[in-house]
Amino acid sequence: MIELTNVHKSYGAVQAVRGVSFAIGAGEIVGLLGPNGAGKTTILKLLTGFHFPSSGLVQIAGHDVSEHPLAIKRRIGYLPENAPLYQDFTVQEYLQFAARARQMPREEQEKRITAAVAACGLDEVLHRPVAALSKGFRQRTGLAQAILHDPDILILDEPTSGLDPNQILEIRRLIRNLGERKTVLLSTHIMQEVEALCGRVLILNRGRIAATGTASQIAAELAGAQRFAISVIVPEAAAESVFDSVPGIAGAQNVTVQDVAAGPAPERTGAVAAEAAGAAAAPQTVPAERRLVRVSGEVALQRSAAARDIDTESGALLFDWAVARGYKLVELRPVRHSLEDLFAELTRS
């Protein structure tokens, strides 16, 4: 549906997009993610024919954007950055203008405007001038304009910017619904948005694609190992390098050792518990090798190619290790790389 081949775009001396290629199939929701100035908006402007590329090919539905602009503009719904609107129009007048621009028959105009207004929650401001609208309503008016003609392809530049949390959820739901039947390309610098909406992510940095795939694919690729936050109670003598005995360990980080506060002896006594009780009864007399400490840290496990549900399998592995050694497992939690960490890592200057 959408295809960019080695696209470059410069504005004077500034190279906004440098050799970007990607393809988006019909019915996909794809997110363009990147810091400000990464080239997201430029790519969207190239796709909608507002700008033409300095070199490379921008194609939509098999047409070159600079050669068949009209045919392409008819198929696209576009929400530009900051949703520019005519200040002296009311919301209704504005949508009517867009409907006439799309050459809809009169009866269809009414129908489509009503549908878009309902979808974007604009009923209460329909007759208000755009200049008097809050940022959230402007954004929604822009979005209503973009979906007015029920286009196959939606291009949305930061669709949820300026909205409050409830509105964000509403608009995301709307985009997700639209995405079931349409191709959607949206840009954002909010990671949760991509995680919540997009089947695929293109991370852009300084005009180039830094990573591509689903959010979890990128996470896995970048992370390499599976990480767990773990705390175990072990004899002080074993405290140092306790994690070395974990099978398949790739490394441990942020390891801290704490004395264990003495508590009442548990009813069922295992080897470790008995010692804890002993330590509590006579702390002075317990020899160093029998004193207990709590060791906490983040361990990274090598990923086995066979593992399908890594969290569960590796978690079970750590549990078994603790039991076999007679350690008391007090915390075990998988540490997931958020897209945010990845983003920071990929786009660090």
Next chain:
Amino acid sequence: MMGSMLVVARKELHSLFNSAVAYIVITLFLGLTSVWFFSVHQFLARDVASLRGYFGLVPLLFVVLLPALTMRAWAEETSSGTLELLLTLPFSETQLVAGKFLGTLSLVAVMLLLTIPVPLTVLPLGFFEIGEIAGQYAGTLLLATAGLAVGQFVSACSRNQISAFLLSALALLLFSSIHVVNAVLLLPRGIAGLLNHLSFSYHYQSFERGLIDTRGVAYYLLVTALFLYLNTKVLVLRKWR
């Protein structure tokens, strides 16, 4: 094609009438031409049955008033970001340029219609040539056509309305007064003639007398076509910049 152009023209008129500019320009035009005609030109004291005096001030007024109408045409779209909207809706550059032009031109046409009470008031006072008056109106509309095309082109090249206004006014002033050079310098006949024929006012003079000179008609229409064409080229060029 026509449909899209009319959609743009309608939108343009909507914006013009929603801003104070249209009303200010119309009021100024009606007021100044009448004050000039009756008080300064002393139409009643002259005892001549002609509206030449009424239309005498028009070229000078247009130097200031037409840029006021065209300054926002593209400059405002550029500065408010709505240009992106217009250019990504299914309009061709030609439709956009022609539509905007048509919108502003119809406002000027309305303005000229509003002057009709002036000839109606004086007609019973003497034997006026209706043909002369028709020629004067036709010339004024043609002059406005060319002036608006220049102004709209300048607006497309400007980023803000003020510079669009000042530059268009300067351009129209040059176009209106270039023949004055001949009054100061003695130039070779060919060059002098060329300067005359480049001037808005020189061609307007025959319309002012009520003559519809085909050279004048052709001149104004050519200037209009040239600047509207350049306007579309500026829009396309910006995509490649």
